Amino acid sequence: MPKLFSGPEDRRIKRALCVVAHPDDIEFYCAGAVLLMTRHGVAVDFVLATSGDKGTRDGGKSRAKVARIREREQEMAADVLGVKHVVFLRHPDAELVESLELREELVREIRASKPDVLLTFDPNVPYRFHPDHRVVGRVALDAAWPSARDPLTFPKAGTPHETAEAWCFGGLQPTLEIDVEEVLGKKIEARLAHASQTTSPAALMRRWRAMARIEKFHQVNLR
Numbered sequence: 501m502p503k504l505f506s507g508p509e510d511r512r513i514k515r516a517l518c519v520v521a522h523p524d525d526i527e528f529y530c531a532g533a534v535l536l537m538t539r540h541g542v543a544v545d546f547v548l549a550t551s552g553d554k555g556t557r558d559g560g561k562s563r564a565k566v567a568r569i570r571e572r573e574q575e576m577a578a579d580v581l582g583v584k585h586v587v588f589l590r591h592p593d594a595e596l597v598e599s600l601e602l603r604e605e606l607v608r609e610i611r612a613s614k615p616d617v618l619l620t621f622d623p624n625v626p627y628r629f630h631p632d633h634r635v636v637g638r639v640a641l642d643a644a645w646p647s648a649r650d651p652l653t654f655p656k657a658g659t660p661h662e663t664a665e666a667w668c669f670g671g672l673q674p675t676l677e678i679d680v681e682e683v684l685g686k687k688i689e690a691r692l693a694h695a696s697q698t699t700s701p702a703a704l705m706r707r708w709r710a711m712a713r714i715e716k717f718h719q720v721n722l723r
């Protein structure tokens with residue numbers, strides 16, 4: 501069995517794909533790892549299952565408007581992170597369910613992106629965890645292994661692809677800790693691109709300088 505990747509600096513990693521539920525999930529959980537990869541030429545793609553269309557306390561805004569603002573913010577954050585390709589699947593926020601339709605969509609994205617590493621939510625999480633996060637983690641892992649690999653599964657969703665590993669974040673048993681100190685400034689800049697989700701940039705900056713230096717993943721071999 502091939503050795504697990506040592507971390508984002510492992511030169512065997514050429515491509516990576518982040519699959520998350522909402523705009524700003526990537527910045528919260530794995531933006532440092534993304535920066536450590538893109539800065540030495542790894543192509544990283546983003547897929548968001550929803551556009552966070554309920555992510556506001558202002559009941560006067562329409563969901564379509566919230567989604568438009570948040571997609572734009574995610575694209576600006578991706579730009580800071582060195583990521584050129586962002587796909588929005590536009591499922592309704594807070595309504596994700598495990599379905600074969602979602603699995604096929606994610607198979608299509610995995611086969612198009614051809615990642616060596618899939619970064620997504622760890623579905624083994626505490627009870628108080630956003631249900632969309634749990635669903636995305638579970639369905640993305642099911643899509644990567646074995647569905648995206650097998651030619652008779654969703655044959656219209658592209659050419660089969662075997663993803664080497666998944667790095668799952670937000671779970672209870674991390675096995676890979678990444679120190680992102682050297683890119684922390686950029687990581688915070690990407691998070692601040694989500695202006696609609698930020699009440700005090702100064703307070704966020706202070707908090708993140710103290711707590712966002714280490715990113716934790718559960719590393720899963722999919723080969």
Ligand SMILES: [Zn+2]
Nearest residue numbers: 521522525630
């Ligand atoms: Zn989220």
